[in-house]
Amino acid sequence: MRKTVTIESTAVLLDVNNIDTDQIIPARFLKAVSRDSFGEKLFYNWRYRKDGSPDESFALNRSKGSVLVAGANFGCGSSREHAAWALADYGFGAVVASSFADIFRNNALNNGLVPVQVSPGFLERAVSAIRKDPDTKIDVDLSDRSIRVEGVGMETFPIGEYKRECLMKGYDDMDYLLSILSDIEKFEKRNAI
Amino acid sequence: MGKTTFDKIWDAHVVKSVEDGPDILYIDRHLVHEVTSPQAFAGLKARGLKVRRPDRTFAACDHNTPTHNQDNPIADPSSATAVAALAANTKANGIPYFPLGDPANGILHVIGPEQGIVLCGQTVVCGDSHTSTHGALGNIAFGIGTSEVEMVLATQCIMQCKPKQARIDVNGTLRPGVCPKDVILYIISRLGTSGCTGHFVEYCGDVFRGMSMEGRMTVCNMSIEMGARGGLVAPDETTFDYIRGRRFAPKGADFDRDVAYWKTLASDEDVHYDMEFAFDAADIHPMVTYGTNPGMGMPVTGTIPSSAVGCDPGSFNDALAYMGFEPGERLLGHKVDYVFLGSCTDGRIEDFRAFADVVEGHRKAAGVTAWLVPGSKSVERRIEEEGIGRTLRDAGFEIRQPGCSACLAMNDDKVPEGKYCVSTSNRNFVGRQGRGARTILSGPAVAAACAVAGVISCPDEL
Numbered sequence A: 001m002r003k004t005v006t007i008e009s010t011a012v013l014l015d016v017n018n019i020d021t022d023q024i025i026p027a028r029f030l031k032a033v034s035r036d037s038f039g040e041k042l043f044y045n046w047r048y049r050k051d052g053s054p055d056e057s058f059a060l061n062r063s064k065g066s067v068l069v070a071g072a073n074f075g076c077g078s079s080r081e082h083a084a085w086a087l088a089d090y091g092f093g094a095v096v097a098s099s100f101a102d103i104f105r106n107n108a109l110n111n112g113l114v115p116v117q118v119s120p121g122f123l124e125r126a127v128s129a130i131r132k133d134p135d136t137k138i139d140v141d142l143s144d145r146s147i148r149v150e151g152v153g154m155e156t157f158p159i160g161e162y163k164r165e166c167l168m169k170g171y172d173d174m175d176y177l178l179s180i181l182s183d184i185e186k187f188e189k190r191n192a193i
Numbered sequence B: 001m002g003k004t005t006f007d008k009i010w011d012a013h014v015v016k017s018v019e020d021g022p023d024i025l026y027i028d029r030h031l032v033h034e035v036t037s038p039q040a041f042a043g044l045k046a047r048g049l050k051v052r053r054p055d056r057t058f059a060a061c062d063h064n065t066p067t068h069n070q071d072n073p074i075a076d077p078s079s080a081t082a083v084a085a086l087a088a089n090t091k092a093n094g095i096p097y098f099p100l101g102d103p104a105n106g107i108l109h110v111i112g113p114e115q116g117i118v119l120c121g122q123t124v125v126c127g128d129s130h131t132s133t134h135g136a137l138g139n140i141a142f143g144i145g146t147s148e149v150e151m152v153l154a155t156q157c158i159m160q161c162k163p164k165q166a167r168i169d170v171n172g173t174l175r176p177g178v179c180p181k182d183v184i185l186y187i188i189s190r191l192g193t194s195g196c197t198g199h200f201v202e203y204c205g206d207v208f209r210g211m212s213m214e215g216r217m218t219v220c221n222m223s224i225e226m227g228a229r230g231g232l233v234a235p236d237e238t239t240f241d242y243i244r245g246r247r248f249a250p251k252g253a254d255f256d257r258d259v260a261y262w263k264t265l266a267s268d269e270d271v272h273y274d275m276e277f278a279f280d281a282a283d284i285h286p287m288v289t290y291g292t293n294p295g296m297g298m299p300v301t302g303t304i305p306s307s308a309v310g311c312d313p314g315s316f317n318d319a320l321a322y323m324g325f326e327p328g329e330r331l332l333g334h335k336v337d338y339v340f341l342g343s344c345t346d347g348r349i350e351d352f353r354a355f356a357d358v359v360e361g362h363r364k365a366a367g368v369t370a371w372l373v374p375g376s377k378s379v380e381r382r383i384e385e386e387g388i389g390r391t392l393r394d395a396g397f398e399i400r401q402p403g404c405s406a407c408l409a410m411n412d413d414k415v416p417e418g419k420y421c422v423s424t425s426n427r428n429f430v431g432r433q434g435r436g437a438r439t440i441l442s443g444p445a446v447a448a449a450c451a452v453a454g455v456i457s458c459p460d461e462l
């Protein structure tokens, strides 16, 4: 997994609550058997018109940046990790929202995509700052769990110590689990599994 | 302080804990389907690993499968590739696989309980959010992502922080004609789509105690729609009776020994839940949704709220615009184009019985396209054995072959743009049943009434 310590970027603003994984990546694109190229399909139904031409009014077609700023309950719905792959493949390093759906949060963390959960008030101020000035700089720093939004201020965000270290060192859970196989075997013996 | 059912099962499966971090949780049953597994098998291969416990892993294809002519090759090339990959991966790793046409094939969350694969007291995962269905058997079941699928294949474990716990009580007696689906749609309409985020739910009280196992599955299935990781009903005699004699379930003395253990899993008296909610059964009526998330629900005889309830005004207006509804509008009598009976929420024999009971003595409305899709081959057989198939065909309905079908429209069963579909599935998200499709969620009885009347109807007013 890629290493992430800080992300400094402008933001793509998608000020919508309850963005579900069907919107992030529609089901018809889930038939692929590899992890590649899902970025092209990210937010497909919002990003492209029915005739396949890009909808210039949609945020992704207007602004650039590696931080996506969205509303509450981001990533609800299906467990499809394709949603996290699509966001990461497109080039996002962090998603800022006032809350995340549980499975999406795990999927994001397992793909080096930082779920930055901020207070609703902070989010509101950040949204209006970005709306006023699309070049507003955002700075996410895992070393002190902070997010800074130019002209708005700073807030810390919750992330477990273990996961923070994983992101900063580029480790994933698989590396850890494979390192404790003997404990797993002991557990199976003890429980006669 | 005592332990909840959830605590007891969780604690029994912790291999070890990371300090200040997640627990390493041992997994008893891993269910695998074709959409979320190919990248996991590929990852495993790239690391030079094999599936650690194929005996605890079970696979079936369900999402990409056509619902007619299943004996022919799958026409869509990418669906065919995904299904073929699952066949090859399960074969290479010695995983029991129920392919298309197999007597045990069906939607994983239908066949898991039905085949006795999933039991009480277990930890159950699948790369699918509706894994929560299995909690009906009194176990911890939740959906995972593909990276986690790979971890379970490789190590039979995943790393999870223990979620908080919520308790939802529904006491009293349900009104006649109220189905389990109405109960859960009602709860979600009250708690919202993120009302239980970060929590695992235990369903308690008279209504769930008195509910059949299949009804409990319908309820637990939709736990995820209010943000919960999963939901369970503590095991009781109804649970043990359901499991007894099923294909992969323990038999004889082994079964008796397991039941003795399962009986210890009920929540203790002095337990703490992080959130508690209580509802009165008498307040629940047959439900429909009017918006684009499952929390936007109301009694079928009701009116759409005149302003946003449980969501922001922007989402409310967007949802109604997408659905083509007005604030304050009544839905009764509104035109219906499609009806879908099926999915892991309502694709079991009791759902087909409930649908057929309403249909009996009527005919399908001419303007309605109805897709009746059994959740599994076994449900398909029961439909014929019980004469339900004949009743439905006599009324002008056709029964299709098992699979996820129009629940997420990955196969050909897509609702065209702008059309209204009354659906017994679990999600009414924008575009879920096809680009531009308008989904109205309901239970099987309301869906049947709509199919017969051709408009939104209440079963007891037919």
Ligand code: SF4
Residues within 6 Å of the ligand: B062, B063, B107, B108, B109, B128, B130, B343, B344, B345, B403, B404, B407, B408, B425, B426
């Ligand atoms: S029936 Fe629907 S919700 Fe259930 S597993 Fe299939 S696609 Fe998912």
